[in-house]
Amino acid sequence: xxxxxxxxxxxxxxxxxxxxxxxxxxxxxxxxxxxxxxxxxxxxxxxxxxxxxxxxxxxxxxxxxxxxxxxxxxxxxxxxxxxxxxxxxxxxxxxxxxxxxxxxxxxxxxxxxxxxxxxxxxxxxxxxxxxxxxxxxxxxxxxxxxxxxxxxxxxxxxxxxxxxxxxxxxxxxxxxxxxxxxxxxxxxxxxxxxxxxxxxxxxxxxxxxxxxxxxxxxxxxxxxxxxxxxxxxxxxxxxxxxxxxxxxxxxxxxxxxxxxxxxxxxxxxxxxxxxxxxxxxxxxxxxxxxxxxxxxxxxxxxxxxxxxxxxxxxxxxxxxxxxxxxxxxxxxxxxxxxxxxxxxxxxxxxxxxxxxxxxxxxxxxxxxxxxxxxxxxxxxxxxxxxxxxxxxxxxxxxxxxxxxxxxxxxxxxxxxxxxxxxxxxxxxxxxxxxxxxxxxxxxxxxxxxxxxxxxxxxxxxxxxxxxxxxxxxxxxxxxxxxxxxxxxxxxxxxxxxxxxxxxxxxxxxxxxxxxxxxxxxxxxxxxxxxxxxxxxxxxxxxxxxxxxxxxxxxxxxxxxxxxxxxxxxx
Amino acid sequence: xxxxxxxxxxxxxxxxxxxxxxxxxxxxxxxxxxxxxxxxxxxxxxxxxxxxxxxxxxxxxxxxxxxxxxxxxxxxxxxxxxxxxxxxxxxxxxxxxxxxxxxxxxxxxxxxxxxxxxxxxxxxxxxxxxxxxxxxxxxxxxxxxxxxxxxxxxxxxxxxxxxxxxxxxxxxxxxxxxxx
Numbered sequence: 073x074x075x076x077x078x079x080x081x082x083x084x085x086x087x088x089x090x091x092x093x094x095x096x097x098x099x100x101x102x103x104x105x106x107x108x109x110x111x112x113x114x115x116x117x118x119x120x121x122x123x124x125x126x127x128x129x130x131x132x133x134x135x136x137x138x139x140x141x142x143x144x145x146x147x148x149x150x151x152x153x154x155x156x157x158x159x160x161x162x163x164x165x166x167x168x169x170x171x172x173x174x175x176x177x178x179x180x181x182x183x184x185x186x187x188x189x190x191x192x193x194x195x196x197x198x199x200x201x202x203x204x205x206x207x208x209x210x211x212x213x214x215x216x217x218x219x220x221x222x223x224x225x226x227x228x229x230x231x232x233x234x235x236x237x238x239x240x241x242x243x244x245x246x247x248x249x250x251x252x253x254x255x256x257x258x259x260x261x262x263x264x265x266x267x268x269x270x271x272x273x274x275x276x277x278x279x280x281x282x283x284x285x286x287x288x289x290x291x292x293x294x295x296x297x298x299x300x301x302x303x304x305x306x307x308x309x310x311x312x313x314x315x316x317x318x319x320x321x322x323x324x325x326x327x328x329x330x331x332x333x334x335x336x337x338x339x340x341x342x343x344x345x346x347x348x349x350x351x352x353x354x355x356x357x358x359x360x361x362x363x364x365x366x367x368x369x370x371x372x373x374x375x376x377x378x379x380x381x382x383x384x385x386x387x388x389x390x391x392x393x394x395x396x397x398x399x400x401x402x403x404x405x406x407x408x409x410x411x412x413x414x415x416x417x418x419x420x421x422x423x424x425x426x427x428x429x430x431x432x433x434x435x436x437x438x439x440x441x442x443x444x445x446x447x448x449x450x451x452x453x454x455x456x457x458x459x460x461x462x463x464x465x466x467x468x469x470x471x472x473x474x475x476x477x478x479x480x481x482x483x484x485x486x487x488x489x490x491x492x493x494x495x496x497x498x499x500x501x502x503x504x505x506x507x508x509x510x511x512x513x514x515x516x517x518x519x520x521x522x523x524x525x526x527x528x529x530x531x532x533x534x535x536x537x538x539x540x541x542x543x544x545x546x547x548x549x550x551x552x553x554x555x556x557x558x559x560x561x562x563x564x565x566x567x568x569x570x571x572x573x574x575x576x577x578x579x580x581x582x583x584x585x586x587x588x589x590x591x592x593x594x595x596x597x598x599x600x601x602x603x604x605x606x607x608x609x610x611x612x613x614x615x616x617x618x619x620x621x622x623x624x625x626x627x628x629x630x631x632x633x634x635x636x637x638x639x640x641x642x
Numbered sequence: 643x644x645x646x647x648x649x650x651x652x653x654x655x656x657x658x659x660x661x662x663x664x665x666x667x668x669x670x671x672x673x674x675x676x677x678x679x680x681x682x683x684x685x686x687x688x689x690x691x692x693x694x695x696x697x698x699x700x701x702x703x704x705x706x707x708x709x710x711x712x713x714x715x716x717x718x719x720x721x722x723x724x725x726x727x728x729x730x731x732x733x734x735x736x737x738x739x740x741x742x743x744x745x746x747x748x749x750x751x752x753x754x755x756x757x758x759x760x761x762x763x764x765x766x767x768x769x770x771x772x773x774x775x776x777x778x779x780x781x782x783x784x785x786x787x788x789x790x791x792x793x794x795x796x797x798x799x800x801x802x803x804x805x806x807x808x809x810x811x812x813x814x815x816x817x818x819x820x821x822x
Contacts, residue, residue, distance in 0.1 A: 136809060140808075140809065140811070170646055205808075207806050213766055213783060214767070214807065251648050252652075253648040253649060254648055254652075254654065256645060256646050258645050258646055295784070296782045296783050296785075300780075323645040324646065327644035327645040327646045331644050332645065333643055333645055333650070334645055335663055336660065337649045337655075338654060338655050338657055338659060339667070341654075361778060361779045361780050362780045363694070363696040363780070363781075363782055363785040363786070363787030364696040364782075364787075366694050367685065367694055370681075371678075371681045371682060379677055379678060382674065383670050383671060387663075387666070387667060390666045394663075395645070442677070446677065446680065447681045447684075448681065448684050448688060448691055448692070451692055451777055451778060451779070452777075452778070453778065454769070454778040454779070454804075455769045455771065455804040456771070522776045524803070526804075526805075526806040526811070527806075528811070528812040529812045532815055535722075535813050537721070538723060538816070538817065540773055540800035540802060540815060594643050594644040594647065597650075608660035608662055610662055614662055614666070617666055621669065624673075632680070632688075635688070635690050636689070636690070638690060638775050638776060638777055638794070639690075639777060639791055639792055639794050640689040640756065640792030640794065641691065641692050641693070641790065641791055641792075642689075642692075642789065
């Protein structure tokens with residue numbers, strides 16, 4: 073018995089900088105999943121550059137066929153492969169590392185990882201061969217080669233294995249009593265992401281397996297409307313995994329940089345639970361201008377289902393910066409309303425990335441998402457460039473930038489290497505944030521002017537004379553979008569260079585502690601309550617929240633006014 | 643105890659919520675009610691509520707109906723694709739079909755009159771995007787979507803496809819003309 077305990081303990085190491093306990097196999101799996109994520113980010117980001125430069129009408133880089141191919145590959149690589157690989161790494165970190173226990177069945181985790189790699193690589197192969205330019209949505213009855221669906225199914229099975237290993241690891245921690253009471257908030261958030269992931273992948277199976285069978289001729293017909301309904305149960309929920317994961321990482325970063333704890337465990341956990349209960353069934357906001365969907369269903373779906381999930385995000389939007397403010401005040405930055413924010417470590421990419429993500433996700437992604445999710449307003453926006461504009465704010469500013477921010481913190485902890493090019497790393501989140509803010513705003517601007525999404529040529533040069541003249545402003549927006557894409561891709565490439573460079577050439581840290589402190593001590597009750605302070609003193613955050621609320625309400629009603637000006641429809 | 647540790651109080655679900663959080667939660671909840679109210683409210687007072695009348699159809703059946711409609715009300719043919727220009731009577735039915743890569747036929751409407759549109763696709767999914775009015779509707783094969791449109795201004799309008807439909811997607815454009 074003593075021997076087995078010893079053997080099990082041997083595979084653990086304690087990080088000298090953070091005191092976190094790493095289980096060897098878990099650590100390796102976190103590393104390979106994170107590295108795979110960065111590789112697919114690099115590939116997908118490069119395709120994004122080509123998309124942006126083609127949309128810029130004066131440059132118009134690619135031909136039509138290549139444009140649709142590259143757009144398909146861009147979406148799949150960044151929106152699916154990059155994010156899910158990184159999320160699996162987060163799931164393993166938030167279970168095994170945060171709870172300090174061994175990872176359940178590492179061999180199965182490797183099987184899952186290999187399936188994901190095979191699926192992602194095969195998918196890229198089939199798309200790059202050129203017969204599968206069907207976009208990420210692959211709307212039936214437009215068909216792709218069978219391998220397209222099969223590769224996605226393989227990838228999804230791999231990801232599903234990862235989710236169950238996360239649940240298994242929670243059980244291991246509970247049995248081994250590595251923690252007392254309830255699991256930490258960060259792990260709780262990751263758990264909601266994993267539960268949503270299971271729902272997502274099952275929906276994906278329900279639609280992709282019959283579609284695969286249809287592509288090989290076993291199933292006769294796929295109903296286009298049923299495809300849309302079920303595909304979006306998969307497609308939208310997968311975005312909800314991203315949100316639950318990146319909000320968990322926000323709390324994680326607030327904890328490691330500031331020693332912050334949530335204002336209220338009850339409120340933050342309830343908000344995570346609301347993601348599970350509500351947004352899952354709100355995916356019908358993709359069908360607001362579809363035939364065959366009743367108004368009552370649309371209104372129920374966007375109100376009961378969507379607004380309650382939005383409420384959850386708005387609660388996190390208060391409690392994440394609020395918990396940072398309370399911690400900063402407890403550590404002495406009490407003066408005025410915003411000293412706590414001014415004194416935050418803006419030169420640390422982990423903080424700047426996380427905070428830019430918080431603001432961009434809320435102001436740009438959140439507000440626009442809710443507005444276009446209103447049943448009638450969707451008429452103005454459906455399938456215009458506004459839609460990619462919106463989700464570049466939610467997914468890229470929100471999730472991708474958060475994951476980048478976390479990576480800067482993770483590399484020294486996981487790989488025991490120092491970050492290289494520290495000067496560039498300081499600026500990288502700002503450049504990426506600025507570039508993506510531009511992409512998001514200019515795409516939404518062009519969409520407001522009616523420019524269609526996934527469209528090679530809004531100048532209609534090849535139509536034999538039937539044309540439409542979009543306002544000159546639309547062309548300007550697309551040019552500005554092109555410039556923003558260049559900036560964002562430069563900053564995204566800088567991120568990849570910094571991270572890969574650090575893994576290969578960063579100063580080895582070994583068992584030595586770094587010069588700077590890498591994890592903040594949790595703020596204690598005494599610190600919160602000293603000098604008449606409290607763990608709930610958040611005047612600055614309340615001011616920011618009110619600014620957000622006023623912007624939200626104004627923009628919401630402006631769109632109703634805009635809607636009232638178009639043709640009558642009934 | 644930070645967010646990386648178990649809650650410091652074991653019975654965390656009974657802790658009172660502080661008033662700054664409660665205020666925000668209440669505000670956000672009321673805002674959700676306001677937004678929920680706006681949609682049915684617009685059904686009562688607004689003029690832009692997309693109809694949801696839908697019938698199962700087939701590409702052959704819908705093409706036949708559209709061709710019969712065009713045969714009845716064509717006033718001339720024009721444009722690079724030699725499309726019939728079809729001018730239905732005010733208040734009448736209008737059929738328009740989407741196919742790879744064309745909207746057919748060209749429609750001529752009178753400003754201020756209301757028409758019953760029938761919309762479907764003969765092959766893949768398409769997107770009916772009426773510009774510059776900026777009205778965007780999904781077009782799905784085997785479903786005939788019926789709704790009313792009332793043009794508010796005269797002019798030449800384009801119907802652009804905004805659902806990706808293969809390699810010729812950017813060639814798919816049609817016209818709706820609105821006369822005084």
